[in-house]
Amino acid sequence: MHLTAIPLRYIAASDHKRYQDKMIRLETDRLIIRDHKESDLSDYHKWISDSDLMYYIDWKTSSVEESQKDLIETIKENTNPNRTNYFFAMLEKETKSYIGAVGFTIKSKKVNTGIAECGYFLMKKYWRKGIVVEAITKILEFAFEELNLHKMTASCDKENKASEKVMQKCGFLKEGELRKEKFHHNKWCDRLLYGILKEEWKNQKLITNHCT
Numbered sequence: 001m002h003l004t005a006i007p008l009r010y011i012a013a014s015d016h017k018r019y020q021d022k023m024i025r026l027e028t029d030r031l032i033i034r035d036h037k038e039s040d041l042s043d044y045h046k047w048i049s050d051s052d053l054m055y056y057i058d059w060k061t062s063s064v065e066e067s068q069k070d071l072i073e074t075i076k077e078n079t080n081p082n083r084t085n086y087f088f089a090m091l092e093k094e095t096k097s098y099i100g101a102v103g104f105t106i107k108s109k110k111v112n113t114g115i116a117e118c119g120y121f122l123m124k125k126y127w128r129k130g131i132v133v134e135a136i137t138k139i140l141e142f143a144f145e146e147l148n149l150h151k152m153t154a155s156c157d158k159e160n161k162a163s164e165k166v167m168q169k170c171g172f173l174k175e176g177e178l179r180k181e182k183f184h185h186n187k188w189c190d191r192l193l194y195g196i197l198k199e200e201w202k203n204q205k206l207i208t209n210h211c212t
């Protein structure tokens with residue numbers, strides 16, 4: 001299936017340069033983490049419509065049109081002066097291939113601080129290489145240092161061991177367990193809640209820097 005970029009009628013031509021100028025771009029050893037753009041549609045659709053990848057998540061799309069609608073909303077946030085959604089594309093630095101998406105939504109914002117919830121999705125070919133831990137480590141730095149948030153939360157289905165491990169490896173602490181919280185695949189599933197405070201992240205960073 002060939003997908004074209006989002007037609008300009010969805011994003012006014014006058015807004016186009018603004019989108020490009022304000023794009024956030026972060027880097028790690030192996031990754032480029034940047035704001036989404038129209039030309040990501042084909043890759044975006046690949047993961048967001050993948051039933052295996054979205055097995056534990058309700059967000060899945062079932063058509064290119066739905067994926068496109070979702071991507072447009074994501075891109076519109078890039079220039080929102082009251083931006084609350086930071087959902088980035090993850091690219092492998094070496095090949096520049098789009099390999100997944102990672103980011104967070106600010107749930108509660110007070111003057112100069114706030115709480116956000118993060119999420120992450122990685123194409124199957126790249127699983128079990130520590131990529132998402134690397135990405136979330138950078139995302140935490142951005143959220144705490146650039147945006148001055150005071151807490152990042154994350155949650156996952158109790159059966160989603162890979163996701164729980166990512167949270168633990170990134171220093172999140174378990175805050176609770178919601179019993180039979182989500183109806184998934186014909187059964188009620190428990191949900192795990194994790195969180196990390198800015199001060200915990202800072203201490204963790206100090207220890208890591210001290211040990212290396």
Ligand SMILES: CC(C)(COP(=O)(O)OP(=O)(O)OC[C@H]1O[C@@H](n2cnc3c(N)ncnc32)[C@H](O)[C@@H]1OP(=O)(O)O)[C@@H](O)C(=O)NCCC(=O)NCCS
Nearest residue numbers: 053120121122127128129130131132133156161162163165
């Ligand atoms: C969850 C997900 C993002 C993890 O990405 P990843 O880059 O493979 O994770 P990492 O390689 O950083 O692995 C983190 C840890 O989880 C472990 N892990 C990975 N897959 C696992 C699995 N299926 N079962 C148990 N542990 C697993 C890894 O071994 C690693 O631990 P280790 O370093 O001690 O070996 C990826 O599996 C994914 O995209 N899943 C589908 C989408 C999803 O569920 N997102 C989370 C929504 S809440």
